[in-house]
Structures are given as C-alpha cells and as structure tokens.
Amino acid sequence: MRFRERIERFMQGRNGPDALSRACSVASIVLLIAAVVTQSVGARVAGSILWYVALALIIACYWRMLSRNVTQRYRENVKYLNLRDRALGFFRREFRHAGQLRTHRFFRCPRCAQRVRTPRGKGKIRVTCPRCGSAFIRRS
Ligand SMILES: [Zn+2]
Structure with missing residues (x-):
C-alpha cells in the first residue's frame, strides 16, 4: 500500500483539519516565535511558559484532527467560527467608524x-x- 493511501485510511472517520485547528497551529507558531524572542532577551521563565503553551496548543491541534468524535469537534469549530466572525465584525465596524470621524x-x-x-x-x-x-x- 502506498503511503498516501495509508494516511487516507488512517484519517477515515477522524475530524481532520478545520478552521479551529488551523487557527490553533498559527497561534502556536506565533507563540513559538514569541518564546524564542523572549528567551533571547533574557526572560527565561516567561520564554519557557510561552514555549509550553505553544506545545500544548500543538498537541491540542493534533488531538482535534485525529479525534473520532467528529460531532463534538464540529460543534467546537462552529463555536470558534461564531466568535471569530463576531470579533471581525466588531473590528470592521470600528475601522469604518474611525474613517467617518471627520464628517460624523x-x-x-x-x-x-x-x-x-x-x-x-x-x-x-x-x-x-x-x-x-x-x-x-x-x-x-
Ligand atoms: Zn435607543
């Protein structure tokens, strides 16, 4: 069996990547960069904390992708999407209002x-x- 087919068989019935796990992995990369920067500045404890939070996020991200409880993962993803859209809507509105402050x-x-x-x-x-x-x- 080819590698690709084996991966596909392994992922059958599992959640796989979704918007929440993508956001999780982006956040963990940002945290890893922050950890490296913080430690290079000399704040070793803060750097280690960031490092462990990033590691926990990566583990959570993979755990979600490999989870077989697709219904629950789907609910989490919908919750995340709702929160994200509300936050995006808030910032869009604030930017639009800031652009109108001269006239309104x-x-x-x-x-x-x-x-x-x-x-x-x-x-x-x-x-x-x-x-x-x-x-x-x-x-x-
Ligand atoms: Zn009113």
Whole structure:
C-alpha cells in the first residue's frame, strides 16, 4: 500500500483539519516565535511558559484532527467560527467608524445604548434613536 493511501485510511472517520485547528497551529507558531524572542532577551521563565503553551496548543491541534468524535469537534469549530466572525465584525465596524470621524459624530442612546451616527457641525441637534425611538439633545 502506498503511503498516501495509508494516511487516507488512517484519517477515515477522524475530524481532520478545520478552521479551529488551523487557527490553533498559527497561534502556536506565533507563540513559538514569541518564546524564542523572549528567551533571547533574557526572560527565561516567561520564554519557557510561552514555549509550553505553544506545545500544548500543538498537541491540542493534533488531538482535534485525529479525534473520532467528529460531532463534538464540529460543534467546537462552529463555536470558534461564531466568535471569530463576531470579533471581525466588531473590528470592521470600528475601522469604518474611525474613517467617518471627520464628517460624523457617534453617540450612545441613553436608553438602549444603541450607537447613533450624526453629521458633524450642525450645532445642537435632537437625535432620535433608530432602535428604541427615544430622543436626546447633543452638540454635533
Ligand atoms: Zn435607543
């Protein structure tokens, strides 16, 4: 039997690589680089801690890929994807708002904490929250 076929047979019924294990391996590489840098600076204890965390991540990554409990691994991956997308959405929104700061101001609705965008330089304005409908006065 060729090597490739043996690997394929071995991986049958196992989880294999998914988004979470890819993120895990990238994180472990980053941690390994951080460990090398930290130890070269002379912080030996901190470097060893980083090294062990990276090692644990690599082990967890391979354990997940070889796991036969595909349903549970799938759930973990979905959880990770949801968290990642929420974090990405947050940063995209913040970047977009930061790009609009010259022309717009952002306020929080005092009642429901919804973020409301208004044009700048219009003096005192009455802002109506698009979510809950409550109105408040702000200087734009
Ligand atoms: Zn509101």
